[in-house]
Amino acid sequence: MVLLMNKSAKQKAATPIPNVHSIFDAHPLTKMVMEDCIKFGFFKKDRPTEREYSEAEYYALWAFKSLISIRECFREAELSIRVLNNYPGQSSGVTSFQYFYFTVQNFYIRIGSLDDRALWAVNNVFHLGNKKITAREAIINNVHVQRTPVPSHFKLIEKAIQLAKTHRNEVLHRGNFQLEGAVRAELMYILTDEMIERFEAPAMRRNFKYFRSKELADLYVEIKKRLCRELESASAPFPEFVQSLTQTYTRMRARLS
Secondary structure: OOOOOOHHHHHHOOOOOOOOOHHHHHOHHHHHHHHHHHHOOOOOOOOOOHHHOOHHHHHHHHHHHHHHHHHHHHHHHHHHHHOOOOOOOHHHOOOHHHHHHHHHHHHHHHHOOHHHHHHHHHHHHOOOOOOOOOOHHHHHOOHHHHOOOHHHHHHHHHHHOHHHHHHHHHHHHHOOOOOOOOHHHHHHOOOOHHHHOOOOOHHHHHHHHHHHHHHHHHHHHHHHHHHHHHHHHHHOOHHHHHHHHHHHHHHHHHHHO
16 A cells, blocks of 8 residues: 555545445346346357347347446446555556546546436336437336336436536536545645655655655545445435336346247
């Protein structure tokens, strides 16, 4: 671990990272879709091309892809928190603060896309055939979708990721993402090691590097806690959301067989 952290800070940093992607591993719908994919031979080396799939095979494949997409989104967000403090060193070409900042941004990009991935799952499980997964109105307002609990669960997802969605858009579209509480650390890391070496007093050089590293270590503790809370909050609506898709998948699966 590159960041300078005292024993107390290390204990505080030991916040357990939520294992939310396991929601999908244990869910009956994931199991059902996975079994269909195995039955259709999707994991074989000599599997057929998509052009040769029957409608039932195509349906199972895309239901599987969309559910796994949500699972992987959560897993990647978990990994972002896990590697938050694993700065690879100056040879990487970035400072420890830049690495920290990029990793936090990656977390928000993942969590902020959960509504789009949920829409894709609805589109595929209901077999709607929309090409644009961001066509929210066409998907959620579809008459077949409206007759199920899916729209209400989808609204809960939108509400749960509202802040993450804002940060995602700041990163991807506006370029004005600001991490709350990080201003002091950001200013301290504007000074490169070469600039610090120009300080005349050796004690000043040592002290500045120490307090800069400590500032980032303390920030890491607080940000990790914050991201873990946001990850849990974002995942909370998903068990019921996935459950609301199960009946439709079962019905469509029987109809297409």
